[in-house]
Amino acid sequence: xxxxxxxxxxxxxxxxxxxxxxxxxxxxxxxxxxxxxxxxxxxxxxxxxxxxxxxxxxxxxxxxxxxxxxxxxxxxxxxxxxxxxxxxxxxxxxxxxxxxxxxxxxxxxxxxxxxxxxxxxxxxxxxxxxxxxxxxxxxxxxxxxxxxxxxxxxxxxxxxxxxxxxxxxxxxxxxxxxxxxxxxxxxxxxxxxxxxxxxxxxxxxxxxxxxxxxxxxxxxxxxxxxxxxxxxxxxxxxxxxxxxxxxxxxxxxxxxxxxxxxxxxxxxxxxxxxxxxxxxxxxxxxxxxxxxxxxxxxxxxxxxxxxxxxxxxxxxxxxxxxxxxxxxxxxxxxxxxxxxxxxxxxxxxxxxxxxxxxxxxxxxxxxxxxxxxxxxxxxxxxxxxxxxxxxxxxxxxxxxxxxxxxxxxxxxxxxxxxxxxxxxxxxxxxxxxxxxxxxxxxxxxxxxxxxxxxxxxxxxxxxxxxxxxxxxxxx
Amino acid sequence: xxxxxxxxxxxxxxxxxxxxxxxxxxxxxxxxxxxxxxxxxxxxxxxxxxxxxxxxxxxxxxxxxxxxxxxxxxxxxxxxxxxxxxxxxxxxxxxxxxxx
Numbered sequence: 001x002x003x004x005x006x007x008x009x010x011x012x013x014x015x016x017x018x019x020x021x022x023x024x025x026x027x028x029x030x031x032x033x034x035x036x037x038x039x040x041x042x043x044x045x046x047x048x049x050x051x052x053x054x055x056x057x058x059x060x061x062x063x064x065x066x067x068x069x070x071x072x073x074x075x076x077x078x079x080x081x082x083x084x085x086x087x088x089x090x091x092x093x094x095x096x097x098x099x100x101x102x103x104x105x106x107x108x109x110x111x112x113x114x115x116x117x118x119x120x121x122x123x124x125x126x127x128x129x130x131x132x133x134x135x136x137x138x139x140x141x142x143x144x145x146x147x148x149x150x151x152x153x154x155x156x157x158x159x160x161x162x163x164x165x166x167x168x169x170x171x172x173x174x175x176x177x178x179x180x181x182x183x184x185x186x187x188x189x190x191x192x193x194x195x196x197x198x199x200x201x202x203x204x205x206x207x208x209x210x211x212x213x214x215x216x217x218x219x220x221x222x223x224x225x226x227x228x229x230x231x232x233x234x235x236x237x238x239x240x241x242x243x244x245x246x247x248x249x250x251x252x253x254x255x256x257x258x259x260x261x262x263x264x265x266x267x268x269x270x271x272x273x274x275x276x277x278x279x280x281x282x283x284x285x286x287x288x289x290x291x292x293x294x295x296x297x298x299x300x301x302x303x304x305x306x307x308x309x310x311x312x313x314x315x316x317x318x319x320x321x322x323x324x325x326x327x328x329x330x331x332x333x334x335x336x337x338x339x340x341x342x343x344x345x346x347x348x349x350x351x352x353x354x355x356x357x358x359x360x361x362x363x364x365x366x367x368x369x370x371x372x373x374x375x376x377x378x379x380x381x382x383x384x385x386x387x388x389x390x391x392x393x394x395x396x397x398x399x400x401x402x403x404x405x406x407x408x409x410x411x412x413x414x415x416x417x418x419x420x421x422x423x424x425x426x427x428x429x430x431x432x433x434x435x436x437x438x439x440x441x442x443x444x445x446x447x448x449x450x451x452x453x454x455x456x457x458x459x460x461x462x463x464x465x466x467x468x469x470x471x472x473x474x475x
Numbered sequence: 476x477x478x479x480x481x482x483x484x485x486x487x488x489x490x491x492x493x494x495x496x497x498x499x500x501x502x503x504x505x506x507x508x509x510x511x512x513x514x515x516x517x518x519x520x521x522x523x524x525x526x527x528x529x530x531x532x533x534x535x536x537x538x539x540x541x542x543x544x545x546x547x548x549x550x551x552x553x554x555x556x557x558x559x560x561x562x563x564x565x566x567x568x569x570x571x572x573x574x575x
Contacts, residue, residue, distance in 0.1 A: 021542050028545030037563040039550050046553070058542035078530065085493060086574050087567040127574070131564070139570055146564035252573070265573050272575060273491055283535045 001168060001232045003205070009235040010204045010212055011165035013227075015178055016158050017188040018126060018196040019062045025125045025155035026053030026095065033194055037148035045153035047091030052281050059155035060102070062187035063123050064287060064295045066157050067103030069181045069302055070118045076286040077102040077122070079279040084272075087147050088128040096124035098276050102285060108161075108181070109304060110173045111326075117162035126154040157187065163202070163212060168231040172224050175199055180303035180330060192223055199227055203234045205242070213238070214248040218262055220255045230255040234262050306334050313338075313347040321348060324355035333358055339370040345377045353377060357394045367401035368394075376404040386463035389413045413461060421454070421462060425470050428453050440475050447471055479512040480505060 003009060021031050027044035043051035067074050080098035101122030108116050128149040135141025159178065165171045179197060182188035190197050204215035218234055221227045233255075238248050253262040301309075307329050311317055317325065328334050333354040340350040358365065358373075376397065380390035385408060396407045428450060429436045439446035447468055454462045485505045489496045496504065550563070559566040 023542050023544050028540070028543065029547045030544045036550070038553055038565070040547050041553055042545075042547050046548075046556075054540045055538065056542050057539040060539065076536075083491070084575055087565075087570060088574065130570070132570070139573060143569055144561075145567050145570050146561055147567060148564050254573075273487075274575075275488075275491060278530045280531070283531055283533055283538050286536045 003235060004239060006208055007205050007235070007239050008208050009166060009168075009231070010163050010206060010215075011168075011171050011231055012163040012202045012215075013161045013165065013171060013174060014158060014200040014202070015161075015175065016156050016198045016200075017066075017182050017190075019059050019155040019157060019187050020189060021056055021058045021062065021155055023056055023058075024153040025056055025059055025123070026153055027051075029150075029153070031154050032150075033196070035150055037146075037150060040150045041152065045090075046149055047089075053095065053279070055282065055285070056155060059123065060285065060287065061295050062155070062185065063102050063121065063157050064292060065185040065299055066121050066159065066182065066187050067106065068292070068296050068299065069185050070103065070106035070108055070121060070159070072103035072106030072118060072121055074103055074287060074292055076100065076284055078284055079123075079282045080276045081279050082274045082276055084274055086127070087145060088130050088149075088152070090128070090149060090152065094125060094127065095279050095282070097122035102287075108174060108177060110170065110177055111304075111307065112170075112173065114170065116164045116170075116174050119160045119162050121157055121159040124156050124158060126151050126156050128152040163204075168228040168235075171201065171231050172228045175224055175227055176330070177303065183332060184300060184302050184306075195222075198222075201227060201231055201234075203231055203238070204248070205235050205238045213242075214250050216248065216250065216262075217252045218255050219252060219265065220257075222257070226255055226257060229260055230262060233260065237262065303329050310334050310338065310347075310351070313341050321351060324351045327355040327359055331359055331362060333365075336368070336370050336373045340374040340377055343374045343378070345374060346381065349377055349381065353390070353394060357391050358398065361395060361398035364398035364400075367399070368397045369401075372397050372402070372404050379404060379408065383463050383466040383469070384408070385413060386461060386466075388460055389463075421466060421470055424454060424457055424462075425450070425467065425474070428457075429474065439471065478505065478509040479516060480509045 018031075023029060024031050024040075024045055027042050029040040029042050029045055032040065044053055064074055077097055077100045079095050081093040082096050082098070083093045085092050101120040103121035104119065106118035106121070108118055110116065128147050129151045130139075131146045131148075132139050132142035132144075133146065134143035139145070161174065165174060179188075179190040179192075182197065183190045188196060192198070199221045201218045201221060202215045203218060204213040206213045216234060216238070218230050221230055234253065241248060249267055251267040252265045254265040255262050307325065310325050310328065311322070314321060314325075328337055328351055331354075336358070337347075337350045337354045341347050353373075358368070373394070376385070376390055376393050379385045379393075380387065385393060389408065389411070392411060393404050393407050393413070396402065396411070397404065432450075432453075435446050435449055439450070450471055451462075451464050451467045454467050455464075482501055482505045485501055485508060486496070489501075489504075554560045554563070554565075557565045
């Protein structure tokens with residue numbers, strides 16, 4: 001979207017990600033989504049008097065991995081108490097890194113070549129989860145709320161970008177690439193719909209070369225699509241206010257998914273006073289080089305490198321192929337695809353089957369071994385399976401796992417071996433002598449006529465290429 | 476010597492902490508907290524050139540625990556602490572504003 005006149009938008013994103021640790025940040029309660037309410041709670045995460053926090057080693061390692069992937073400096077860091085009262089936070093303070101975050105001064109390179117700075121990526125704890133009853137389910141209009149503290153104390157890393165983003169597509173690309181990085185580090189599952197990755201967008205507008213305008217922070221962005229739409233809406237809203245002679249107030253705004261508008265949540269007329277002070281129950285964090293190197297060495301390749309490697313297997317990829325490659329990287333299907341390509345499967349076929357068939361059945365991806373994926377594609381390339389059959393075999397592999405040849409046999413696909421195909425075609429030639437004669441005289445259009453008949457007889461299970469090969473052999 | 480802390484500042488901090496103080500208490504705490512702060516300002520008379528700030532009396536760093544699940548509290552025992560329970564969760568009165 002382009003903004004009217006010569007307006008320019010300035011966007012910075014704050015991305016919170018829950019870490020995929022076994023336990024919470026400061027206690028040994030299980031960090032698991034979807035448990036019965038208030039079953040993963042203890043004196044520490046309920047804020048009971050006398051309880052003491054102890055840092056989760058794995059959470060620190062995930063935070064470092066995120067920092068390393070974002071080219072940050074890992075520095076000695078400390079924890080503070082951010083004091084405020086809210087029902088989802090039983091201690092009445094959130095433990096967070098404040099002036100000395102573990103990671104600072106990094107950057108993220110986007111696929112289009114632009115670079116977005118990362119100011120910091122610090123550790124903090126999540127709050128409990130409130131459900132508002134009565135009214136619309138939002139806080140306004142509710143008559144009471146229910147709180148589940150299972151999420152209280154779940155480890156988070158907050159990644160704060162610089163105000164470097166200039167349009168909503170770039171914001172989306174940043175969030176998408178960051179999500180891929182978080183998944184690649186193993187730190188996060190990147191599930192925005194479950195709230196394990198949450199984005200707030202700071203949006204302002206200005207004329208080129210002018211100082212930054214007053215920004216508004218948009219919350220409740222639950223998908224990349226919402227992020228993009230909300231930013232566009234908000235920038236246009238601000239321009240309209242300014243052009244009508246108004247001023248933008250610094251405030252927090254709520255994105256409404258249904259109306260696709262933002263509305264005031266909270267104004268920031270009074271600067272927040274959280275009385276930050278050092279958490280006296282935690283000591284400094286200062287990971288030495290040995291620890292940092294251990295984390296670095298355990299990290300796999302990041303999406304940018306994996307994308308480069310996969311693109312490198314195509315001599316000159318088309319836009320459609322690049323799109324499919326993007327899907328493959330985004331869904332972490334590239335290891336399967338690269339294995340198949342290494343086994344001499346056509347890169348285009350491997351990427352296409354992954355981006356379409358596998359992408360459609362991700363729930364069962366654990367059932368599919370790279371051997372099975374490769375074997376299925378080689379069977380398709382050898383003409384043992386038609387495209388339709390190969391897709392069906394992949395579907396079955398995703399649903400229940402197994403061995404492709406056995407699945408093909410069980411599905412009756414083996415009957416279409418060249419012997420039975422030859423017999424079918426022999427019969428059709430006998431029944432359609434005129435058409436066959438014209439085909440033999442060079443009327444290539446009639447190949448389609450015969451393919452159509454074969455498909456009809458085999459209920460679509462024949463391989464078109466194999467039919468043509470058989471016809472040509474007999475001509 | 477003027478007090479290092481004003482009465483308004485004490486009232487502000489009390490409001491942030493959701494403490495309701497009487498006028499007498501405000502006077503008392505302004506004086507008492509002022510004495511504490513005055514003690515801290517003694518530090519400023521020292522020559523601290525080259526001294527690294529210390530925020531913790533222990534010389535420890537990187538105190539961590541392994542990421543291993545330990546038993547949580549019994550659900551019934553937890554809910555027994557709540558003034559009001561609904562659907563296995565803590566029921567709280569209407570919340571008047573969004574979280575920060």
